[in-house]
Amino acid sequence: MKRLLPIVCLGLAATPAAAHVPAGAYGSFAAGFTHPLFGLDHLLAMVTVGLWAGLLGGRAVWAVPTAFVAVMIAGFALALSGASLPVVEPMILASTVVLGLAVAFAVRVDLRVCAVVVGVFALFHGFAHGTELGGAGALRFGAGFVLATVLLHALGVAIGLLAGRIAGRNGGRWHIVTRGLGTGVAVAGVVLAFG
Template sequence: MPLVRLALGTALCVVPVLAFAHPGHADSGLIAGMAHPLSGVDHLLAMFAVGLWAAQQTHHGRWRLPLTFVGAMLLGGLLGFDGVAIAYLEGAIAASVLALGVLVAVAARPPLAVSLVISGLFGLAHGMAHGLELPAMNSPVGYALGFVAATSALHGAGYALARWMPLAGAALIRGLGMIAAGAGALMLAS
């Protein structure tokens, strides 16, 4: 029952942000920044999967994976604000959904350095996408704070779900990874 309450509470927290994602809401960029990761299924799945994957790690990996993703995402956002982009950025983001889903599905525990590189590269790609989509008339600082806050919340929700799930729920977490991987494969195919 506490897990159901957590899921419902998380859903209720997301609803107001999605309402502000519609045009016509002038703000400092904070709300727009929060809405971006929550309103795109590619970002939402990848960031939630990072939290799930972090919960499957041991010791330092549990906090370093999400922290590396957020730090690299912020750097990517700053690059995106300046118009820097990589070729096939949307493909890289779809690949991140697929790869992170597979990593969760198999509960992968590669060496920490490899995990951090994976997390950092995917975070950089997501950040560039966020930065390139800075809405006109919005503060880059507020927008960056918003997408960092939303991403951190998604990481935390994934982490909390995986950590609070009873041991028998490990199959459910792996199943969520398979769903994310399938979604990523569909994104790459389209």
């Protein structure tokens, strides 16, 4: 039962992509907080960043999610400045596929490479948040989606660390589950892109 708990939690958290809230709600903390939670593409990418970091262990546990959040804030500011950034939605969907594959194949690369990979995707996630807002209430909205992102990363890190700990005691079998989660995220990204 303990082995199925993370899978059940992720399954219950998954909802249809519905990150777009009514225009009157923009600018509030609640709108910012719910934006990553109710958009399946955002939700999957952010949990998977944490999962990858947790599987990598060591400094990656905090450095990889921190890189994502920092660059996501920069992307948000870039959107608020009125700049344009091409292929935002395709890059967000690509993030679910690439990050899912990184977990599925247990990709281990230098920490700086991990930070760059998540940072590139974070720029587009942050930009998407900023383009949906406009200018009003940017600080409240931004604080909301940053907090939600941190919590989603923390969930992924916890699953990754738990998987590593259990795998160490059970001859590595638990990593089959985490690789399955990564594969599921990658497949979901492809379905979102082409479905």
